[in-house]
Amino acid sequence: MKKLRFIFCDQLSDSISSLKNINKDDTIFLCEAMDEVTYVKHHPKKIAFIFASMRHFAEELESKGFNIRYVKLTDPFNTGTLESEITRAVQELKIDHIIITEPSEYRLKILLESLQKSLGIAIDILKDERFFCSPTEFKFWANGKKQFRMEYFYREMRKKYKILMESDGSPVGGQWNYDKENRKSPTKNLKSPKRISHKKSDILIDVLKLVEENFSDHFGNLQPFHFAVTRKQALIELDDFVNRILPYFGDYQDAMMKGETYLYHSLLSSYINIGLLLPMEVCKLAEEAFKKNKAPLSATEGFIRQVLGWREYIRGIYWLKMPDYGELNYFEANTPLPDFYWGAKTKMTCISEAVSHTKEHAYSHHIQRLMVTGNFALISGLNVKQVQEWYLAVYSDAFEWVEMPNTLGMALFGDGGIVGSKPYAASANYINKMSNFCDTCHYDPKEMTSENACPFNALYWDFITRNRNKLEVNQRLPFVYSTWDKFSSEKQKAIKNKAAISLLRMKNGEL
Ligand code: FAD
Numbered sequence: 001m002k003k004l005r006f007i008f009c010d011q012l013s014d015s016i017s018s019l020k021n022i023n024k025d026d027t028i029f030l031c032e033a034m035d036e037v038t039y040v041k042h043h044p045k046k047i048a049f050i051f052a053s054m055r056h057f058a059e060e061l062e063s064k065g066f067n068i069r070y071v072k073l074t075d076p077f078n079t080g081t082l083e084s085e086i087t088r089a090v091q092e093l094k095i096d097h098i099i100i101t102e103p104s105e106y107r108l109k110i111l112l113e114s115l116q117k118s119l120g121i122a123i124d125i126l127k128d129e130r131f132f133c134s135p136t137e138f139k140f141w142a143n144g145k146k147q148f149r150m151e152y153f154y155r156e157m158r159k160k161y162k163i164l165m166e167s168d169g170s171p172v173g174g175q176w177n178y179d180k181e182n183r184k185s186p187t188k189n190l191k192s193p194k195r196i197s198h199k200k201s202d203i204l205i206d207v208l209k210l211v212e213e214n215f216s217d218h219f220g221n222l223q224p225f226h227f228a229v230t231r232k233q234a235l236i237e238l239d240d241f242v243n244r245i246l247p248y249f250g251d252y253q254d255a256m257m258k259g260e261t262y263l264y265h266s267l268l269s270s271y272i273n274i275g276l277l278l279p280m281e282v283c284k285l286a287e288e289a290f291k292k293n294k295a296p297l298s299a300t301e302g303f304i305r306q307v308l309g310w311r312e313y314i315r316g317i318y319w320l321k322m323p324d325y326g327e328l329n330y331f332e333a334n335t336p337l338p339d340f341y342w343g344a345k346t347k348m349t350c351i352s353e354a355v356s357h358t359k360e361h362a363y364s365h366h367i368q369r370l371m372v373t374g375n376f377a378l379i380s381g382l383n384v385k386q387v388q389e390w391y392l393a394v395y396s397d398a399f400e401w402v403e404m405p406n407t408l409g410m411a412l413f414g415d416g417g418i419v420g421s422k423p424y425a426a427s428a429n430y431i432n433k434m435s436n437f438c439d440t441c442h443y444d445p446k447e448m449t450s451e452n453a454c455p456f457n458a459l460y461w462d463f464i465t466r467n468r469n470k471l472e473v474n475q476r477l478p479f480v481y482s483t484w485d486k487f488s489s490e491k492q493k494a495i496k497n498k499a500a501i502s503l504l505r506m507k508n509g510e511l
């Protein structure tokens, strides 16, 4: 029986289930499909990172003696879609059995269903065992719950995997959560520690050329390129993060600084998402650092919470709620995405910083995604589909299963409260407290309605009041409406007017 083992671009782990019990006669198949990199115009760095990692992964497997079929983007016979390329491989190699690990995205699940019908051969779809929690297990956890809360899910995962747990079943240190000790405002001269840059392999050099020739019209800078593109390199980054940076992760988790993209974040999401690193090994190494007194409990717990808690919870929600989830738009937010998300000039320092970090590095850290670009999109009522498309295109770690619940659910509250219990809407106060952006901004964070008042302030109240019928019942927003109601009617009118002017200026490219 001739078997084809197909590997999606985010399944680059040699422990992936589709490679188990492999026979040396089987063919392992990877493909660079044009359709996959253009259905949204992905950041050039993201395309280069993924293609170079795929090519290295294939080369490593080949050096171990496996048969590899690798179709490059520019191969003359490449038909450009995964569906047509799998079909072509099946016909050319006379395959009668496909083995595949379940895809991470809903659209690829549909693709496999279509292939199953058209090819008429056996396709074994195996579980993706790299995650801590399967979609079925998450469904079981979610069953009967009126509201989901990440915190309780996370505790279950801690107990199940005995991570940061005492032998009597209590959390190490007596608390589940050290958020109060983490998330400090930045100190005046806070700087990012120097990050690793890897020597470029011939494979990477070829891929960078390919991307430059084919995708220079996509948003984002290809160079300089610092990503790890092999498991070996990704392990070096993991080790460096755990030993050098993790101790400060918690303290500066929410801090933002002008010109400082990375601060004390791990930069590991892209590696975990495409399979160069496994979430379990990442958590275990962090836990080990704590046990050896190399990192404090607050930072270690804060980090593990993100990987074991948030990442798994987000995936659980995605598979629980798709496909209807992608159509939700709780606030009916439909204002077109302004050009400054694509790099056009804006006088708002926080936005121009977050966008320029994104353009340069295909990265911005969680708080910039959530409280700057996400918050602005939420309070301005930007079109939820366009916002999601932006997040999916511009970040090197963006795959729909993780991007969508984070964007639509966490940042935009477009799911009406499935991911989070209240919208992360904030005025300039939050950004001013957690960053130095406002210090050099054209706008004044303390002003509400004057000519140079920060647009976030009036837009915040505009959001709160125009969605009153949907939000007033939310018990996590207790004082917001009573505060608004205490404003004089002149003040309320001036705020509404200022918000309208800001939206008009945004539309005209003048904000
Ligand atoms: P760190 O801050 O060092 O966190 C450690 C790890 O925890 C990350 O590497 C990641 O694996 C995990 N993690 C942390 N928060 C989350 C979260 N909310 N969801 C899932 N995993 C998490 N993450 C993606 O991987 N892909 C996305 O497409 C993506 N889109 C996002 C869109 C929005 C609007 C928001 C608010 C968040 C998004 N995130 C996404 C989550 C988070 O911002 C990134 O995982 C994180 O910024 C990656 O940088 P890091 O590796 O330095 O993370």
Ligand code: SF4
Residues within 6 Å of the ligand: 347, 348, 349, 350, 351, 427, 428, 431, 432, 437, 438, 441, 442, 443, 444, 445, 454, 455, 456
């Ligand atoms: Fe952003 Fe407003 Fe601060 Fe300027 S003043 S950086 S627009 S929050």
